[in-house]
Amino acid sequence: MTTAVFWVLAPLAAASGFMVFRFGSMARATIALLVSFLASGGLLIVLGLAYLGTVVILMMVMEMVIMAVFMIAYMMNPAGLMPMAMFHNKRASLAISLTVFALLAAGIFVTRWPRRAGTAPRDPTFRLGEALMGPQMLTMVTLGVTLLATMVGAVVLATHRGRYDRFGDDLKRRPPTDPARGGVGR
Amino acid sequence: MVTSAPLWSVLVVPALLAGFATVAVAADGLLAARAAHRRVSPAVLAAPLAEVPRLLAAQRRVTPAADTLLWRLGLAAVPVAGVLAAVVIPFGQLTASRMSVGVVWFNAMEVLTWAGLWMAGWGPNAVLPLIGGYRFVAQGLAYELPLMFALISAAAGAQSLDVADIAGAQGHLWFAVWMPAAFAVYLAGVHAFSFLGPFGYPAGRDLAGGVAAEVSGPDRLMLEAGRWLLLTAGAGMAVPLFLGGGAGPLMPAWAWSAVKTLAVVLALVWGRRRLPVIRADRYAELAWVVLIPVAIAQALAVALVVLTTGGTP
16 A cells, blocks of 8 residues: 555656656646645655655645745746746756756665664654754754744845835824725724 | 544545535525525525536636646645545544644645645636636735644644544533634634635635636536535534534534534534625735734643643643
8 A cells, every 4th residue: 555655656756846847837837846745745644754744745835836926926028928948958957957866866776774773653743843842942943033034034125115115204104104904904 | 532434434524524515505505595585495405506417517618728737636626625634534433534643634735725726716817717816825825824823722732733632632621612712713714715705805706706707617516616615624623623522412422523513614604694805915914913923822822721731721
């Protein structure tokens, strides 16, 4: 059963990953990438890492949809509806990526994998949480604050209308001038 | 004690889900008839079912230069997401799949509608569906985070991501009682991911149907059935998460599960009829300024209670 699921998901992940570079439409390329990620998430679940696999599915659906929106919005041709490729220099890029894939795949077979020491933990999700949040708590907290600061900074840099546009030069204008009123009546 | 049913029970899930969804659609038709001061008759209740053969026989609408692959894939993703989300919901003492991370699985499957509706909007190469698809993504950015924190609150209260454990942890006090904010946010989230009622914006009347504007025939059936299946799956999940699962006096567990699911379904249908549609940009502000802080405070309160008492208050 597990082997059958593997042989369905693994070629699907590889093939749809390859199709990302074959499709001429940004929408199709993004969805092909999403299918590849979904199959990879399924493979993680098959490996017994249910939490990681499910989170990969959860995050990748949202990320790929948002990526599709931005890729289509920022593409070089108007409205992003003309066919375009996801790569430049077709031959060399194909050769490089196939070589890298072959090298990585060869590595799997050449490596002498160590034997499993001990048994798998009963609850891998809990152990993963402990590993991340126990000894690495400081790293995680630093990482979280850094990511949040990056996001806030990016939004501040990218925002079209700041508080001086809304509240006036002395920040005293009430109510602010907004093109449309928000959901909490500000 | 909830146990895993044999593998074939996965086939029972869509049937059971469709049964509850049919009740929901019939109740919705009934409320519509009452609101229009029409006489309520069996024909009114059966009208949504009579729609099924008509849609199955109807012709598919064709638009020029449509991306048929993505369109069909997106439409199919909506009912598939509803059924897959329902696989982890325990019904009485049985569950089709007792996943150790059932809550996360439910969340992941419900999120599939993001991709589904965006593709369904993109596919037909037409303006109104495209706007509808983008509206759902905007709405998703608003509803998803509060919903996730509501799910986290329930999981933290039971200290488990297993749905059956969460139902079992509500021995003498339902989570809906001591996590009211999480429960309310969750119910709003169910309306949102089934894009019904106040969250019907992506398929709004102002867009001549939005994502559904160019969808006809069997595709239409799939999309419409899909949103009701999602609503029903959300209602079914509310029972183990917040209403104590199959626990209750006198009746067997499966009967309590059915009664509670029906109650949530009917409450959601009633809410869909009573609440006005909210624009995604307005809801985004409400979600990020009010609902996310409230949901985080709720999760924090739950975490503190669990840390001090080791379980329910």
